[in-house]
Amino acid sequence: MFQSFDTTASPEQGPPRLAALRAALSAAGVDVFLVPRADAHQGEYVAPCDERLAWLTGFTGSAGFAAVTPERAGLFVDGRYRAQARGQVDAKSFEIVNWPETGLAKWLKEALPDGGRVGYDPWLHTRGEIDKLNDALEGGDIITLPCDNLVDSIWHDRPGPPTGAITAYPDDLAGETSAQKRARLAEALREAGARCAVLTLTDSIAWLLNIRGADIPRNPVPHAFAILHDDATVDLFVNAAKLDALPPSCTRDGVRAHDDAGFAAALAELEGPVRLDRSSVPVAVVKILTDAGIARDFGAEPCVLPKARKNAAQLDATRAAHLRDGAAVCEALAWLDAQEPGSVSEIGVVTELEARRRARGEELGGELLDISFDTISGSGPNGALAHYRVSEDSNRTMQEGDLLVLDSGGQYLDGTTDITRTLPIGDPGADERAAFTRVLQGMIAISRLRWPRGLSGRDIDAIARYPLWLADQDYAHGTGHGIGVYLCVHEGPQRISRASEVPLEPGMILSNEPGYYREGAFGIRIENILAVQEAAPLGTGDGVTQLCFETLNYVPIDRRLIDVDQLSADERDWLDDYHADCLEKIGPLLEGDAAAWLERNARPL
Template sequence: MSSYADRLAALRDELARRRLDGFVVPLTDEHMSEYVGAYAQRLAWLTGFEGSAGTAVVLPQEAAIFTDGRYTLQVREQVSADQWSYQSVPETSVSAWLKEHAPKGGRIGYDPWLHTKGWVDAATKALAARGAELVAVETNPIDSVWPDQPLPSDARLVVQPDALTGQSAAAKRADVAEWLDAQGADAVVLSALDSIAWVFNVRGTDVSRTPVALAYALVNSDATADLFVDPEKVDEAVAQHLGNSVRIQPRDAFAGALEGLSGKKVSVDPDRAVAAIFERLKGAGATVTEARDPTILPKAIKNAVEIAGTTVAHVRDGAAVTRFLHWIDTVAAKGGQDELTAAAQLEAFRAETGALKDLSFDTISGAGPNGAVVHYRVSEKTVLPIEQNSLYLVDSGGQYADGTTDITRTIAIGEPTAEMKDRFTRVLKGHIALARAIFPQGTRGTQLDTLARQYLWEVGLDYAHGTGHGVGSYLSVHEGPQRIATPNGQPGGDEPLRAGMILSNEPGYYKTGAYGIRIENLVLVQDRAVEGAEKKLLGFHTITLAPIDRRLVDVAMLSPAERAWLDAYHARVLREIGPLVPAEVKAWLEQATAPL
């Protein structure tokens, strides 16, 4: 279809044909994934929005798109105000908006394979207050009007060897079976793709930037399992790896298998499983218990093998990023480069390691004002040159078999202004405060978030995103349950931090229309020994290694302890990265990491 207006009109025609007065379009798939395969990019196809979180609601006479603070600028650039109104989350929600805008007595459609049970309950209640009803559709109406919708990937699974996982798939299933026994349950539904990849020690390429395969699983109390994945995706090596205790069934047999669990007690995660799963189990006469997916916490707490692997991955990745930072300083700073060429060059340096499997997300390559777009995605339409006397922000990561990386650096191109240095140094002070934090076991990320924001707050500044997210082990770059963020109702911030968890440390500052600043390293939660301590303590060990731009630091604003931290970090970067880069890069790195 020639335009997004045409697509919206076609969807409205289809809704009218189905006697629906509206439809809700989330940016997710049947597994509640953050990043989804091309076939599930319904929100992007309908609206043009390319962010990683959002929802649209289409009514006969109006339409709204809901995004959070990360996408305030991006949604306005990509989605037409002529057809859509912009709604900010968490200031409002889809349910609250429908309560005010749905036609009285109307029928609002939703795809039960794309929403959680909790969302369905909230939306049903909100619509009831307006005399309207929420109606589950048998097939998604967007699929009926999307003429060239891609097919789901048919790529094969690959084995993630025990030498990299540190625990066999059989041992992981046994742990799940033990958990089921404690719950008094017969089986657990696993529908989150990274949970399935982790528990079966397999990876895939069905979702861009995340090494997972489209599948569902049922793990039983006897440690056997049913893996619902298209059989042609499983070769002999994977079948042998899975063994006789794992039955392979077609992915489209999953719904029917749920209906066969009559009389069984089945555990389902209400935050990660879609409403359709609950409906099928209830209809079959199964007893459903709601509990968190039992793989979530063990997946987040990395074992010694996974920690060793990600440490190696971060050194490798740090050398590639350092080569890129040298290139920015010596090539891009002379002119003739832009956001696209820079992103391509960074990917090339990672690829030259010979170990890169994929990027861990689309590189955020933001020059000047584009750096102020928090989750900016460069394109031919938006690309800007890298110009003198500006800031360049690059947020990127790699997927390696031994670890997942995520790093942001802000680079001065030419001479930074006093304001840029002030803002950068405040962000750096917050970054250091979090990196140096020592805290009692049981501390939540919400309790630590203030450490990173305090120096911005004291002059009336802030940033509209979380300070830290969990990261997987050759899995999702955004992995729960832990996160560091303000207590704004989003899940995860209330999860106690535990030794072995990996999180990002990424405070920032964004001046709309001018520049963006973010400093991001990944950190590992470790036990901390403090003489005289009366309780168990934890702290962070930084695992990301690449120089932080000293030219943007106002040294007078740093305390002696902060200066010591940055000097020690840079000494470590030189020590570990220096031997891995060419001589001219090492010479540059020596200058870039010199003591303040």
């Protein structure tokens, strides 16, 4: 099993660790210390040595941060994680702060009415993040101050840095060699007047060099820093333990590998202007360059958008991965449907699904290399936790009337998959069916959408929410995230979200996953994966170039939860067509009970 079911939250350890951190505050001469979830690479998922927020608070969600003063400690989480945080954190020690409704600056002003010094580790916070905080604090007596990491000073059994192997990624699956990518990006740097660019995002480095790693659970990326020069060469900085086993592509053809202990010194020797992205570059990098008198060029990190625009080879590969994956999911759902209520646990579903993915990968020539995130198998009230992780302690046996939110994915060499289905255990209630149908309507609306080129995720996010809004309902997460190709399952910068200003472009892959969550009762989410493509002209308009989505995964949507009378004729037609595609594309990969299950569940409404 890739997934484990250990209980990772330790609320009882929060108070003594908080006391130790407060003692360190005094010794460091700061009044507040910020504890982010992020590491120096600003990844959503972090290695064990970087799980400072979880170690201090007990909160294991993938987004959030804490601010600690001698008297107060705030854990800042958004709507996806508030219920989870309340269950994992010692409420007497940490206050759960509703973020972003309450910003850090506002909280600091209340906690430090007479002013004070806010300490932070400059390797763990971006220049953009600290600039924004300083702007919000301007005019008061609160200042921010880079300092040593105070959590590290009290975390005496902290794990060492990861040393996972770096491997080559096939050029035919990448659709382009590393040298071709570097030449293309170097030309853009020269045109912008930059001599080099500092790369700190692990998936950017993996994409650029056609390599993969094993340093972050579920994400095949290496811990690394890199400098891309305007002559298309790259200096790569990795843990010294990895240097002797690097693939040849990292030690030739213009790529020079170094011990990451020399990264800071190398920065100080650069010739500017140096391209830096405020949204991802650590404050420490900016300070090193500033202190050395090196000119800086703030702009977009050069790999981010090219990585997001998948080429034809990547799209073909990920289509194949999703078909294999869809067959495995259909087999698991057929198995689940054959079980009686009260006979299967959440862990049982996770175990069965992973086994089906492994078997299907072996049979169809696409080995399951990992899961793309810990499978969310949340039944009943657990389903109302958007990012629920089942453990031995939380595991429920599913009962008659429960809904099961099953959100899962696989990491294959040719693609990263992600799919969510909500399933009834026994007969669903009318309220659950009505809410499910609204979520389905939003999901269908995004799937059918055509839009003028130039719109971003924030321009279309509301379309998925409209059916829920009509019922005074909503969900506290974005409608969709970007997805890599055998890279991170959550990839930026593309998103379908109120916060996203990045225009959607052909080749971008995104999820489409509206939901609804009733705390203490049930959750609903339906997710397909989409690729942006140019829309065929209709011949009825004014010639405006439009984009649309191609659906990449095919697993029937449970008809037992659909109130067909709520659907319009167009919505019914879309669903019937989608199910016909499921039968056509997945049917040849199934046999026996699974094939019969697909036939039943893919029939027209």
